[in-house]
Amino acid sequence: MGLYRLTETSMTPKLAKPTIRLGASAVTGRSHISSGKGCEDAVAFRRFRRNAAMPSAAYIALADGAGSAPEGFAGANLLVGLIGRMIHDNRKIVLDGGEEARRFLHSGLHEALVSEASRLRHPLRDLASTLLFVYLDRDDGRYIAGHIGDGVIVIRENDSCAVLSPPDKGEFANETVFFTSSSASVRLRLYTGIATSNIGFMLMSDGTADSLYGKRSGELAAACGQVFLWFENYPEKMASEALANSLNSLIAKNTHDDCSIAIMQTIGGKFDRLASEHQEAV
Amino acid sequence: MRYQKADLVLRQQDLIENPSTRVPVCLVLDCSPSMSGDLRYGSAIEQVNPRPIDALNNGLAEFYKEINADEVARYAADVAIVAFSGSVEVVQDFQAIRDQTPPRVELEMAHGGTSLGTAVSRALDLLELRKKDFKSAGVDYWQPWLVIMTDGRPTDETHVEAARKSSELANDRKLTILPIGVGDGVDMDILASFSPKRPPVRLQGLKFRELFQWLSRSISSMSQSMPGEKIQTDTSLLEKWASID
Numbered sequence: 001m002g003l004y005r006l007t008e009t010s011m012t013p014k015l016a017k018p019t020i021r022l023g024a025s026a027v028t029g030r031s032h033i034s035s036g037k038g039c040e041d042a043v044a045f046r047r048f049r050r051n052a053a054m055p056s057a058a059y060i061a062l063a064d065g066a067g068s069a070p071e072g073f074a075g076a077n078l079l080v081g082l083i084g085r086m087i088h089d090n091r092k093i094v095l096d097g098g099e100e101a102r103r104f105l106h107s108g109l110h111e112a113l114v115s116e117a118s119r120l121r122h123p124l125r126d127l128a129s130t131l132l133f134v135y136l137d138r139d140d141g142r143y144i145a146g147h148i149g150d151g152v153i154v155i156r157e158n159d160s161c162a163v164l165s166p167p168d169k170g171e172f173a174n175e176t177v178f179f180t181s182s183s184a185s186v187r188l189r190l191y192t193g194i195a196t197s198n199i200g201f202m203l204m205s206d207g208t209a210d211s212l213y214g215k216r217s218g219e220l221a222a223a224c225g226q227v228f229l230w231f232e233n234y235p236e237k238m239a240s241e242a243l244a245n246s247l248n249s250l251i252a253k254n255t256h257d258d259c260s261i262a263i264m265q266t267i268g269g270k271f272d273r274l275a276s277e278h279q280e281a282v
Numbered sequence: 283m284r285y286q287k288a289d290l291v292l293r294q295q296d297l298i299e300n301p302s303t304r305v306p307v308c309l310v311l312d313c314s315p316s317m318s319g320d321l322r323y324g325s326a327i328e329q330v331n332p333r334p335i336d337a338l339n340n341g342l343a344e345f346y347k348e349i350n351a352d353e354v355a356r357y358a359a360d361v362a363i364v365a366f367s368g369s370v371e372v373v374q375d376f377q378a379i380r381d382q383t384p385p386r387v388e389l390e391m392a393h394g395g396t397s398l399g400t401a402v403s404r405a406l407d408l409l410e411l412r413k414k415d416f417k418s419a420g421v422d423y424w425q426p427w428l429v430i431m432t433d434g435r436p437t438d439e440t441h442v443e444a445a446r447k448s449s450e451l452a453n454d455r456k457l458t459i460l461p462i463g464v465g466d467g468v469d470m471d472i473l474a475s476f477s478p479k480r481p482p483v484r485l486q487g488l489k490f491r492e493l494f495q496w497l498s499r500s501i502s503s504m505s506q507s508m509p510g511e512k513i514q515t516d517t518s519l520l521e522k523w524a525s526i527d
Contacts, residue, residue: 172423172424173303173423173507174507211298215420216420221298223292226292230290234290250294250297254297
């Protein structure tokens, strides 16, 4: 019997990709309940399945329609519904971030808002809304996050939470920048990176930030870490229900504003980039 | 893994307690001898009880009462009172008025005159200091209000510079100014010089109570406003106490 030298290729185990758990919730604020207005926060999340041309990916998005904008919710809803597909279909332009990505995303979303405003027969400013989003490539771990206006984006890496993007507010409590603002193209903040291990993202609107983000210190509430652990340790449906309950029964009680939140948490597996690094190391 | 539902609950102690958002309101109130209603000190507003100064103080008490009855405004209102005649007194620096009784604004009989400009300048200084305090403490605040109330004409020239400063703030949308004339002896043009965005109004008789009720409701609306929302003041309530010349 001879000894055979086994090649690296045949020895290399196939590593599973991470599972991505997603959840989101929005609750009408007390001031809107008493005035008969509906919730003006919109949230969205979606997985994109791998095919021959495209990798698998996921995104979360959250937008807060402006209080003064009669069609603020329409603007918010359009933005959260559109941003994920826009990034996914144009990954090559967008995932590297930078000025080109900012221009591309701003002009695409702006054009969509103009078209929707025309359809609704309202001026563009009536669809004013903030926007927060994160898109993660499940194959190679690359991500892009974007933010315009108030609210907060949180990142969780190595079991530790940090603020990725703080609120962009004016001097007064009711001042922020919206996607329809003339300065939106320069005030749209983009953040790119590559996940090196399991990673989590949280988007929160201004109302939710009242309970989860310290305005003076910039620190995050312990609740942020707990919510990520829910999505790490429990089935997505169970964690999502807990998230909605917490928003409704606790967080919304601390403010008069609408409250919304979106979570993305990866578990297990390895991103392809790391898998290939692992192979090289063998 | 065993699922423990108790793990899926957040508690108040897991959250952050941010200070409530404030509405700074500075009341600049004429307490010159003419506010006694006595004809010797200029045209009388009304020669009936109560005296104008008493009606003003009653209105102020109503303001405190209405603010404290509002669930949101009582945590938001942050009030300073500057009284003036020929001299200026800070009756109350900015403070929360939750569960507080209002101070009494007394007639200033010793120093005649009406140094409206000095009073407004002092009020603007107090506002700037208060905003600095808020910023360093991480306290959010809405656009401040400056309410100017007088029943006479300025007796010095300090109003020129003060009006320039207040107008600049109003034009930059840093300040909401509400100038109010009381009685017939007011120079409404000088009052108007303080407020380029909102013309002065004349108080109907001694309707201070109605004025302060309107003011408390405006502050309540502001304290519940959301980002991007314009604050609409209740014009139907305004008409109950104000006449626009």
